[in-house]
Structures are given as C-alpha cells and as structure tokens.
Amino acid sequence: MSLPHAILTALLEKPSSGLELTRRFDKSIGFFWPATHQQIYRELGRLEEAALIRALPGPPARGRRREYEVLDAGRAALRDWVAASEDPRPVREPLMLRLRAAAVVGSEGLAEELRRHRQLHAERLAAYRDIEARDFPDPAGAPEGVRLQHAILAAGIGMEEFWIGWLTGVLGTLGED
Amino acid sequence: MSLPHAILTALLEKPSSGLELTRRFDKSIGFFWPATHQQIYRELGRLEEAALIRALPGPPARGRRREYEVLDAGRAALRDWVAASEDPRPVREPLMLRLRAAAVVGSEGLAEELRRHRQLHAERLAAYRDIEARDFPDPAGAPEGVRLQHAILAAGIGMEEFWIGWLTGVLGTLGED
DNA sequence: CTCGGTTTTGCACTCAGTTGCAAAAGGTGC
DNA sequence: GCACCTTTTGCAACTGAGTGCAAAACCGAG
Numbered sequence: 001m002s003l004p005h006a007i008l009t010a011l012l013e014k015p016s017s018g019l020e021l022t023r024r025f026d027k028s029i030g031f032f033w034p035a036t037h038q039q040i041y042r043e044l045g046r047l048e049e050a051a052l053i054r055a056l057p058g059p060p061a062r063g064r065r066r067e068y069e070v071l072d073a074g075r076a077a078l079r080d081w082v083a084a085s086e087d088p089r090p091v092r093e094p095l096m097l098r099l100r101a102a103a104v105v106g107s108e109g110l111a112e113e114l115r116r117h118r119q120l121h122a123e124r125l126a127a128y129r130d131i132e133a134r135d136f137p138d139p140a141g142a143p144e145g146v147r148l149q150h151a152i153l154a155a156g157i158g159m160e161e162f163w164i165g166w167l168t169g170v171l172g173t174l175g176e177d
Numbered sequence: 178m179s180l181p182h183a184i185l186t187a188l189l190e191k192p193s194s195g196l197e198l199t200r201r202f203d204k205s206i207g208f209f210w211p212a213t214h215q216q217i218y219r220e221l222g223r224l225e226e227a228a229l230i231r232a233l234p235g236p237p238a239r240g241r242r243r244e245y246e247v248l249d250a251g252r253a254a255l256r257d258w259v260a261a262s263e264d265p266r267p268v269r270e271p272l273m274l275r276l277r278a279a280a281v282v283g284s285e286g287l288a289e290e291l292r293r294h295r296q297l298h299a300e301r302l303a304a305y306r307d308i309e310a311r312d313f314p315d316p317a318g319a320p321e322g323v324r325l326q327h328a329i330l331a332a333g334i335g336m337e338e339f340w341i342g343w344l345t346g347v348l349g350t351l352g353e354d
Numbered sequence: 355c356t357c358g359g360t361t362t363t364g365c366a367c368t369c370a371g372t373t374g375c376a377a378a379a380g381g382t383g384c
Numbered sequence: 385g386c387a388c389c390t391t392t393t394g395c396a397a398c399t400g401a402g403t404g405c406a407a408a409a410c411c412g413a414g
C-alpha cells in the first residue's frame with residue numbers, strides 16, 4: 001500500500017507524467033521505495049480509476065504523454081495515510097543468512113563479498129552526503145517540511161554509516177580487514 | 178533465493194520436521210528472514226525434489242510427521258551460496274514515505290505512530306539483548322562460527338539502536354518528544 | 355512527407371510472500 | 385471403539401514487485 005501513496009506525494013509536489021515520475025523516483029523517493037516505470041503506470045491507472053488523481057485534459061492514447069494531478073480525494077487519502085498505523089515491515093537481510101550459513105559450512109569466499117557490500121554502501125553514503133550538502137545547508141533553521149525531508153536523508157546516511165561500520169567489524173572477526 | 182538456503186542452514190544445524198523448522202525460525206533465523214509454515218513446507222518439497230535434502234525413511238503421508246536431513250549436494254550448494262555475489266536488496270521503508278508525505282500534507286497524527294514504532298524497536302532490542310546475554314557471554318574469545326553468529330545479533334542490536342535514536346530525533350523535530 | 359529512431363505508455367508473465375483453509379494422522383476421554 | 389480435539393502437513397488463491405516486450409505517438413533528417 002505504499003507505492004500509491006508515494007506517487008500521490010510526488011504528484012502533489014509537482015504534477016507529472018508517468019515518465020517524469022519515474023525519473024524523479026530514481027533520484028529521491030526511490031532511495032527508500034524504488035519503482036520501475038511499469039509499476040508506476042499501473043499504479044497511475046489504479047489511482048485514476050479510484051478518482052484520487054486525474055489526467056489533465058486531452059484525448060487519452062497509448063504513447064501519448066499524460067500529465068496527472070491529485071484530486072481533493074487523493075490529498076485526503078494521503079493525509080489519512082500519514083496518520084495511519086502500520087507495523088514496520090519485517091527485516092529481510094540475506095547477508096545475515098549467509099553469515100549464519102558460513103558459521104555452519106565455513107566462511108570461504110565470504111570476505112570478498114563483504115568488502116564489495118561495504119564499497120556499495122560507501123558509494124551510496126557519498127551520494128547522500130552530496131545531496132545533503134546541496135539541498136540542506138541549514139536543516140536546523142528550516143521550516144518543518146524541510147526538516148522532515150532532511151530527517152529522511154539523515155536516516156539514509158545513518159543506515160549506510162552503520163552498515164559500513166558493521167561490515168568492517170565482521171571483516172575484522174574473519175581476520176580479513 | 179534466500180529461503181531455501183536458510184532452511185538448508187537450519188537443517189544442517191539440526192535435522193527437523195517442517196513444524197520444528199517453523200518454530201526454530203520464529204526464534205532465530207526468522208529475525209532476519211521470517212517465514213510461515215506454508216512457505217517452509219513448500220520449500221522443503223522443492224529442496225527434496227532437487228535432491229538437496231531427503232526425508233528420513235517412513236511412508237510419506239499427509240498429516241504424518243516427516244523429518245528431513247541435508248544431503249551432500251545440499252551442503253555443497255550452501256557452500257557455493259556463501260561465496261556467491263548478490264547485491265544488497267533495495268531499501269523499502271514505508272515510514273520514510275510517510276515522513277515525506279507529511280512534509281507535503283502536514284504531520285498531523287504522525288508523532289503517535291513514531292512513538293509506537295520506537296516502542297516496538299525498543300522491545301525487539303530488549304529481546305536481542307536477552308539473547309546476547311544468554312548465548313554469547315564471551316563472544317571475543319569464541320571460535321569463528323560463534324563469532325559470526327554473534328555478529329548477526331550485533332547487527333540486529335545496532336539496527337534497533339539506530340532506529341530508536343533516529344525516531345527520537347524526528348520526534349524532537351516535530352516538537353513532540 | 356516519409357522513414358527511422360526515440361519517447362512514452364502499457365500489457366502479459368513470472369516469482370516470492372501472505373492468507374485462508376482443509377485433509378490426514380495422532381492422541382485423549384468416555 | 386468412537387467422538388473430538390490437536391498436531392502436522394499441505395493446497396489454492398491473492399497480492400505486490402520484477403522483467404520482457406510491444407504498440408502508439410513524436411520528432412528530426414533527407
């Protein structure tokens with residue numbers, strides 16, 4: 001139930017076509033909820049059918065650009081969702097399973113993979129830091145909306161830092177740092 | 178592709194029936210890869226068909242307990258998987274989307290939900306700490322297998338601590354801590 | 355204007371995870 | 385032994401996400 005609300009949010013920030021949404025997802029919302037263009041088009045169709053968004057006028061046709069905007073019902077649905085209650089989704093971390101498997105059958109070949117993951121996390125961390133420097137020069141003094149957006153980014157930064165530190169620790173445990 | 182390997186690992190630690198596996202998942206592997214009994218039975222069937230595990234002798238019958246053990250091919254497959262390369266799965270964090278939605282339509286009702294999440298994370302953290310105190314009195318001096326198992330738990334502890342701290346920070350941002 | 359490449363939209367299929375439910379065996383009280 | 389409850393196994397249908405691919409419109413070169 002998250003993708004439709006992510007799309008509503010993005011459309012409220014700026015009415016867009018499916019392809020624009022896809023591009024914007026790739027550089028912001030997608031960090032915490034990736035989506036392909038196929039998913040997005042499907043969801044736009046459902047949202048339109050549910051009368052939460054509407055396409056700006058023009059003859060509907062395949063291959064023809066369609067710009068969407070959020071209707072009042074959509075805004076209301078989003079507001080409800082913000083206040084709704086939903087449990088955190090279960091953690092699913094294949095790397096933990098692999099460590100556990102390694103504890104049983106031996107850790108042959110594992111260290112290299114851990115280093116690769118550390119590298120990937122480091123790259124993502126650098127990307128987040130860039131965005132932070134560019135878009136949030138003074139988060140503390142900003143209005144609530146901006147402070148919330150910064151909090152999201154801060155979560156990403158914190159997570160990546162955590163994984164990098166943890167991976168380094170495990171590599172130490174394997175005598176391979 | 179993770180569940181079958183999780184099951185192989187669990188069966189190597191101790192041959193079990195489907196129901197036993199389900200129970201063991203609930204208190205250990207399931208923290209990082211939850212699975213229902215239906216999933217587990219389905220996967221046991223596939224693993225048996227692939228000749229990676231076998232049921233201990235006895236007439237196969239529905240409703241009748243079947244104990245499984247890992248075959249050499251299964252152990253080999255697991256070893257390969259430990260050394261395999263697999264990208265971290267994309268992050269999917271609905272709470273981040275809700276913050277972002279809140280930045281657009283207002284944060285009405287959000288703080289309560291954040292407190293609830295903080296509470297849930299605190300409970301899980303406490304559970305992890307209990308396990309740590311009970312099962313890992315001296316992780317540093319233990320053999321590699323045990324150190325790896327402790328690293329898994331340490332990841333869980335670190336994650337929960339991180340979320341608790343971050344949620345507290347956001348609540349502060351909302352002027353609601 | 356028409357041909358070919360690009361953009362934009364969208365369908366169809368697969369796969370993993372979730373939920374609901376039922377069938378077969380085993381155990382317990384009468 | 386039989387009536388009933390519990391344990392254990394398993395099927396079936398659904399949902400959300402991922403992948404491949406194609407159709408319609410658009411656009412620039414000649």
